[in-house]
Amino acid sequence: MFRRLITLTAGVSLALTALTACGGSDSGSGSGDTITLGFSQVGAESGWRTANTKSIQDSAKKAGIELKFSDAQQKQENQIAAIRSFIKQKVDVIGFSPVVVTGWDAVLKEAKAANIPVVLTDRAVDSDPSLYVTFLGSDFVEEGRKAGQWLVDRHKDGSDPVNIVQLEGTVGSAPAIDRKKGFEEAIGTNPNLKVIASQSGDFTRAKGKEVMQALLKAHKDIDVLFAHNDDMGLGAMQAIEEAGLKPGEDIEIVTIDAVKDGMQALADGKFNFIVECSPLLGDQLMDVAKKIDAGGSVDKRIVTVETVFDQAAAKEALPTRQY
């Protein structure tokens, strides 16, 4: 209610905001109460996710924001149930990383009807953008493009066919759809670069290993693995070694994320290239929550800044890597 007062009465709002500021509350809920943020997390499927969860929890503490956190174990129905529970608890802001792109319209409309602003982090949805305030996260198409472009540059003078197998992320998730799109767009510029098989490893190490074992049995001529995240690449790396082949040499490995274990494999020469996808979204999420709660405006799309690593860069970056 107080929040609406600030946004609806332009003339008075300045005084009210000043009052809040004078009140010294570091939260933005106008009344000086602590902001409550309900957050539904995808799960704990990868090193990236673990680092993302830690970033959100640490940043909430630092920002003095009360965090109600729910782990959906990669099930959309659990995320929808969590969001409904946040609505019932009348949290100030709802944040979530949608496990898949579709199926969110109904619950987002319920949040809107309850006048609770929603922030998307990490992954996008195909719902009407008026149903959420902002989407904070990486450009996955660009990440896929960077991975593909590295291969194009590496093989630009070659004439031999380069056989690629692709381990895709969770079926129907924004990173899986968009990384595949960006990667295949980039390698399409060189007809020698061919994806001979592409299958989901659900972003997990175990599944990545299992799928790679099957691919190694079915294809004796694999030159490159492109995995949509480090964890599937690490699982596949084990399968490659167990098949008596050298990862990084017999089969080159390109992945996305740049979590510590992936960077170690890169520094050890078992991976060849990693495109960074930063999980450290916590501080930005808390800033957004405070701005929204204080009736401020927020950009509709906030793209996280990230880089790429080759083997030399990984060796240099590892000692100070935050995740």
Ligand code: GZL
């Ligand atoms: C990307 C994120 C992906 C990571 C995976 O922002 O959604 O999900 O790349 C994680 O490691 O499981």
